[in-house]
Amino acid sequence: MSATSSPAPALGQSLTSRQLVMMGLGSAIGAGLFLGSGAGIAMAGPAVLLSYLIAGALVIIVMHAIGEMAAAKPASGAFSVYAADALGPTAGATIGWLWWVQLVIVIAAEAVGAAGLLATVWPALSVPFTALGFMLVFTVINLLGVKNFGAFEFWFSLIKIVAILAFIAIGIALLAGWLPHAPSPGWANFSIHGGFAPNGLTGVGAALLVVIFAFGGTEIVAVAAAETADPGRSIARAVRTVAWRIAVFYLGSISVIIAVVPWNSPALKSPFAAVLELANIPGAATAITLIAVIALLSALNANLYGASRMVFSLARRQEAPALLGRTSPGQVPVAAVLASVAFGFAATVMELLYPERVLPVLLNIVGCTCLLVWTLALLSQWVLRRRADRAGSALPFKMAGFPWLTGLALLMLAGIFALLLAGEATRVQFLSMTALAALIAATSALARRGRAAGSPS
Secondary structure, eight states, X not given: OOOOSSOOOOOOOOBXXXXXXXXXXXXXXXXXXXXXXXXXXXXXXXXXXXXXXXXXXXXXXXXXXXXXXXXXXOOTTTHHHHHHHHHOHHHXXXXXXXXXXXXXXXXXXXXXXXXXXXXXXXXXXXXXXXXXXXXXXXXXXXXXXXXXXXXXXXXXXXXXXHHHHHHHHHHHHXXXXXXXXXXXXXXXXXXXXXXXXXXXXXXXXXXXXHHHHHTTTTTHHHHHHTTBSSHXXXXXXXXXXXXXXXXXXXXHHHHHHHHHSXXXXXXXXXXXXXXXXXXXXXXXXXXXXXXXXXXXXXXXXXHHHHHHHHHHHHHHTTSSOGGGGOOOTTSOOHHHHHHXXXXXXXXXXXXXXXXXXXXXXXXXXXXXXXXXXXHHHHHHHHHHXXXXXXXXOOOSSOOTTTTHHHHHHHHHXXXXXXXXXXXXXXXXXXXXXXXXXXXXXXXXXXXXXXXXXHXXX
């Protein structure tokens, strides 16, 4: 898996192994779990657990595949670099730019979303100014260096993880009848109101599309590994620990919600708050709202970091303007950070000027790009692992079950793409993503051809 397609990055190596682990956990535990899980439960009923099992298995395979490549070749462009090595520079540029576009759009959505949630607790706050304030604060944090970013993200992720563990503990106590003034609902909600799968396999499939996007973001671990002191060992540890912990946190919290709140209850619009209110926990709604704000801001912070490192890597490979590949004396890619946040500022301002008209369109275009990123990452791992095995290369971290698990994950993704095409609403997302990817690929190929024509023979 060795290659020399990109120059060595001039980035720092101040992230610690524990910060990388916490970043991996925090990036996958966001608003998709705290606020969006109710939508999946409403679609599939208790059988949504099957959707989470399928999505969790897919994420674990993808993380191990990306981890194998990242341990062999730590790079700030991560899966974009590996796709270029395995499938050619156009594939590498396409996946890199596609991921960057996805992140900078999501950054704006997270700033606006966090500001809106905070205003429900303190109505006097101005949503526009709060959103722009969040953007400014996290721009400064990312400009101060990876060490500060890592520390900030560590504590944000820790708050989310402690909140989930506390929630699961409260849920178990409620179900066991250990809480005063809160009778246990028992386990009947798993079987009443239409049974375990009230909407059949169709509901499980529909919920799978909701669930799969909640796991998006775990791939940022591979991007961040390049800025640790020992990338090979750090990524291996992160992959081994993050994968199963994510599954436990998601399955544990979702099981509690299903057991306590009927799947067809309107209260699932805020599922965590619904459970805490039934447990008679004072201030539950406010607490879970503030945790959701933290989840969004943590994701904003991580996504700005990931976007800046990806466009930095693209620049170092001549797939983006050279200015974006430069670093400050403090080893911060300042231009890459500013370029990544600029789109976020613009999209935030547009959304605040035209509420619910700009961001929904942009998010619809990039709604399923993580699936294409995972697909190309798996294909890259397949090619690079075969190449390494033929050459007899020793890999610092090997994905177990190759090639069967890689093939299984690709089949699962093919099935998910089929579900996207089958749904009227999701079909638009799929076709938008395909058109965007094709445009990026064509632009990259033409730009490369222009550079080749202009270079001296």
